Amino acid sequence: MDRLLPLILLPVGLIALGPVLRLLLEGIGFGDGFTTDHLSTVLSRDSTRTALVHSLLTAGGGTVLSVLIGAGFAFLMALTDIRGKAALVFCLMIPMMIPPQITALAWMQMMGPSSVLLKTLGIAPPLGSPQPLHSAGGIILLLGIQHASLVFLTLRAGLRMIPADLVEAARMSGAGPIRVWAQIVLPLSMPALIAGGAMAFVTALGNFGIPAMLGIPARYSTLPTLIYQHLVGMGPSVLPEVAVLALLIGAVAVAGVLLSRFMLSRQGFGLVGLSGVPLALSLGRARLPVEIALWGIIFAILALPLFALLATSLIPAYGVPLTAATATLDAWKEALFVQPVTRRAYGNSLFLAVSAALILMAVSLPLAWLMQRRPTRASRLLDALIDLPYALPGVVLSIACILTFLNLPFTDLTLYGTIWIILLAYLARFFVVMLRPIQASIAQLDPAMEEAAASAGARLGRRLRDIVLPLAAPSAAAGAILVFLTAVNELTVSALLWSSGTETLGVAIYNLEDSGETVMASALAMSIVILIIALMALVQAGAKRFPKGVIPWQS
Amino acid sequence: MAELKFSNLTKRFDGIPALDGIDATIGSGEFVALLGPSGCGKTTLLRLTAGFEQPDEGEIHLGGDTVAGASRFVPPEAREIGIVFQSYALWPHKSVSGNVSYPLEVRRIPRKEREARVAEALELTGLRDFADRMPSQLSGGQRQRVALARCLVFEPRAVLLDEPLANLDLALRSSMQDVFSMFHRRTGATMLYVTHDQSEALALADRVAVMEAGRIRQFAAPEVLYREPADCFVAGFVGDGAVVPARLTGRSAPGRVLLSVLGQEVWCRSATATPSHVSIRPEAITLSDDAKLRSRITGCTYLGGRFRLVLDAGGEALVAFAHRRAAIGETVGVSIADPWAFCDPDADTLMVQALTRA
Numbered sequence A: 001m002d003r004l005l006p007l008i009l010l011p012v013g014l015i016a017l018g019p020v021l022r023l024l025l026e027g028i029g030f031g032d033g034f035t036t037d038h039l040s041t042v043l044s045r046d047s048t049r050t051a052l053v054h055s056l057l058t059a060g061g062g063t064v065l066s067v068l069i070g071a072g073f074a075f076l077m078a079l080t081d082i083r084g085k086a087a088l089v090f091c092l093m094i095p096m097m098i099p100p101q102i103t104a105l106a107w108m109q110m111m112g113p114s115s116v117l118l119k120t121l122g123i124a125p126p127l128g129s130p131q132p133l134h135s136a137g138g139i140i141l142l143l144g145i146q147h148a149s150l151v152f153l154t155l156r157a158g159l160r161m162i163p164a165d166l167v168e169a170a171r172m173s174g175a176g177p178i179r180v181w182a183q184i185v186l187p188l189s190m191p192a193l194i195a196g197g198a199m200a201f202v203t204a205l206g207n208f209g210i211p212a213m214l215g216i217p218a219r220y221s222t223l224p225t226l227i228y229q230h231l232v233g234m235g236p237s238v239l240p241e242v243a244v245l246a247l248l249i250g251a252v253a254v255a256g257v258l259l260s261r262f263m264l265s266r267q268g269f270g271l272v273g274l275s276g277v278p279l280a281l282s283l284g285r286a287r288l289p290v291e292i293a294l295w296g297i298i299f300a301i302l303a304l305p306l307f308a309l310l311a312t313s314l315i316p317a318y319g320v321p322l323t324a325a326t327a328t329l330d331a332w333k334e335a336l337f338v339q340p341v342t343r344r345a346y347g348n349s350l351f352l353a354v355s356a357a358l359i360l361m362a363v364s365l366p367l368a369w370l371m372q373r374r375p376t377r378a379s380r381l382l383d384a385l386i387d388l389p390y391a392l393p394g395v396v397l398s399i400a401c402i403l404t405f406l407n408l409p410f411t412d413l414t415l416y417g418t419i420w421i422i423l424l425a426y427l428a429r430f431f432v433v434m435l436r437p438i439q440a441s442i443a444q445l446d447p448a449m450e451e452a453a454a455s456a457g458a459r460l461g462r463r464l465r466d467i468v469l470p471l472a473a474p475s476a477a478a479g480a481i482l483v484f485l486t487a488v489n490e491l492t493v494s495a496l497l498w499s500s501g502t503e504t505l506g507v508a509i510y511n512l513e514d515s516g517e518t519v520m521a522s523a524l525a526m527s528i529v530i531l532i533i534a535l536m537a538l539v540q541a542g543a544k545r546f547p548k549g550v551i552p553w554q555s
Numbered sequence B: 001m002a003e004l005k006f007s008n009l010t011k012r013f014d015g016i017p018a019l020d021g022i023d024a025t026i027g028s029g030e031f032v033a034l035l036g037p038s039g040c041g042k043t044t045l046l047r048l049t050a051g052f053e054q055p056d057e058g059e060i061h062l063g064g065d066t067v068a069g070a071s072r073f074v075p076p077e078a079r080e081i082g083i084v085f086q087s088y089a090l091w092p093h094k095s096v097s098g099n100v101s102y103p104l105e106v107r108r109i110p111r112k113e114r115e116a117r118v119a120e121a122l123e124l125t126g127l128r129d130f131a132d133r134m135p136s137q138l139s140g141g142q143r144q145r146v147a148l149a150r151c152l153v154f155e156p157r158a159v160l161l162d163e164p165l166a167n168l169d170l171a172l173r174s175s176m177q178d179v180f181s182m183f184h185r186r187t188g189a190t191m192l193y194v195t196h197d198q199s200e201a202l203a204l205a206d207r208v209a210v211m212e213a214g215r216i217r218q219f220a221a222p223e224v225l226y227r228e229p230a231d232c233f234v235a236g237f238v239g240d241g242a243v244v245p246a247r248l249t250g251r252s253a254p255g256r257v258l259l260s261v262l263g264q265e266v267w268c269r270s271a272t273a274t275p276s277h278v279s280i281r282p283e284a285i286t287l288s289d290d291a292k293l294r295s296r297i298t299g300c301t302y303l304g305g306r307f308r309l310v311l312d313a314g315g316e317a318l319v320a321f322a323h324r325r326a327a328i329g330e331t332v333g334v335s336i337a338d339p340w341a342f343c344d345p346d347a348d349t350l351m352v353q354a355l356t357r358a
């Protein structure tokens, strides 16, 4: 067992890193049909340049908005004495967990001439006026909201590291709260802010759901949607060209990360002192208005769109206003029980999410143990690189998977078009989501626990089963739920990998909306939102049993 | 129960030896304490014995089997050695009886016998009423006893204890010391007990191995360590008193030599004909007004029942006991009776090391 265990590094490395490696090889001229011709033709095309500019513009704009929202919330929640922080954090996290295509769908139900909510309230713009969200501005707005929580989480973690005595020293020298914030807290939290901003930028760059729902109808394409349209329009024959686009996004993402690293290296402060005491600057009479404002923002970016989505899901047909008389659950019934496509999508997504969660859990436990207790050069390398498939934009990973599995190495089988290619992509993409929580809990485990079991006579397999597994189980469960949550909603990867019969929920919603079945799309989306919030609440309820850092929205 | 034997055992971490040629034999059923300053390699020796680390050189034999050596390494689970950790290492998800019965479950002992043996172990450690508690519901001393019961329930060939009392308060320590010695009497287990508390080592063990910088300096019964230390380190580390350089006078008798100590001629007990130092315990010093060797009192502390005086005699510090408080700066006469003399050629380098380290 001791000798066999390291062998799991091989399949894990192959599945997680193989595709990315394959794509890189494609970039340096390996593989059939790829020549530098492709590089120059693809890169010199107008459509490529436009999409690149659009991607940079929307991701950049979205990042600015994310930083404004996320930093505002983080500063107020980490530094002041506002009440109900836990509830605020939970609500702020929901947009992050709701898949982008549902966010886009919900917002479209809130604006524009055919909004059921606005019509019911009698304030809808006249018919024929354009949907304001079908624009660069709309994409920026939704990207900003979607990724604000990334900035929030990173910044809040950074703020917790600031020693309270630094702030106290400043106050003793006579600085008021505003001055303390501007001259002490803000400069010290700059590194976290930059890191959060970089994360929001890279994630926005790879976002497919929002530009697909809002941009494609307006013929406004970004790099991910350009890849999608190419591949869907012309099939795998355009793979070499599409690979160039994927590499281009990858390069922009890496450049973004490098830029932030560069900025960080010039910003570093060695923080010394006692942290741990949470700051609670008194807002005085401003507290109630600030609280109202924060909840107002939550209401506007979370509750309103979801109400609009709910309203749309309850009407009998698109265009009919919602009244007590017209309200019906027909669309829900149709989406959940009748339509074969949506039922199949539910089945596929549940199958994919459950299998991904279970397989990853089964593999991550021994893997995390191996990395912690028997580190080798290979395991350290894997540890460092396993973030890659998750950090890279989803379309990049999809293209990498298609390249790798289109012709299975050494056979003439293909996985393209089957559900297995989606599963493999999910395994690669969500590996870290599962691995990190388990690593955290194994790192906290006293090695003496296992040594005691060894001297009691238990062999490695037995020790893993009797001692490590039960003690790491809560984190493994939390990790599994997180994988499930992310996988069940996933669109970016499956949009490029699905084919008839292997639709996922994300694809089903997108296709329903695309073909004008907005009411059913809304019902399906609403059912998913309810599922997500219930699962998040489940994780939250078990929060006390997990080690620090397992639940992304708690630290 | 089995004999435990180390021969030329060496372990290096990043090239730096943590154990440097350990040779020792621990008899079957013997209770041995490993005593030494922090970082001298006590835990390392224990972990090598348990099988958590592999030696770089040398061998470990357990009851005639080689469990670690150049070509052979028996993993911990096959060594039948019990270990009690300083942190107790109780499994938090198992109850007290679950913890204690685990070694038997692993050995596939039938349920009936298992329950009987667990009950017996819990009875012996005074834990009968706590069988169904979880470890988090126990006090420190109770946890320590669970760890002890867990390692004794499978009747190991040797029991290793790494500073088992370091986390307990003083009163609990002495009562747990009683538990350990009772246990040793009842089970007759071969026990290797690590501590850096010399009173614990001297009180509990049949023999004490004094370690320093990865070597065993002296391995002997507690009273021998105290009366006849082998070198300056042991004389200074174990027990109270002073170590003073001495000059040969040339006269000797069987088991005795006449030495010049602090300018006085004193008959000393010795195992060698050419000693270089003497160990002067406080009991060896008598204070009187008319003794020829004069000294100045530089310190006086109350120990309960008597006073401990620090004296300056010609630049050397001596320690003596007195029944009355003495004034600092006062001059008294000192006579030395029956000290122990030994030869320690490394003494000067050791002193320098000790000084530079401090």
Ligand SMILES: Nc1ncnc2c1ncn2[C@@H]1O[C@H](COP(=O)(O)OP(=O)(O)OP(=O)(O)O)[C@@H](O)[C@H]1O
Pocket: B013, B014, B018, B036, B037, B038, B039, B040, B041, B042, B043, B044, B045, B196
């Ligand atoms: N895993 C390790 N890696 C590197 N060096 C180690 C390791 N374990 C121990 N050492 C070194 O070996 C030496 C002996 O350590 P050991 O833990 O055996 O000391 P000890 O006598 O138990 O001390 P203490 O009384 O403080 O517990 C120390 O210098 C320590 O730094």
Ligand SMILES: [Mg+2]
Pocket: B042, B043, B044
């Ligand atoms: Mg130690």
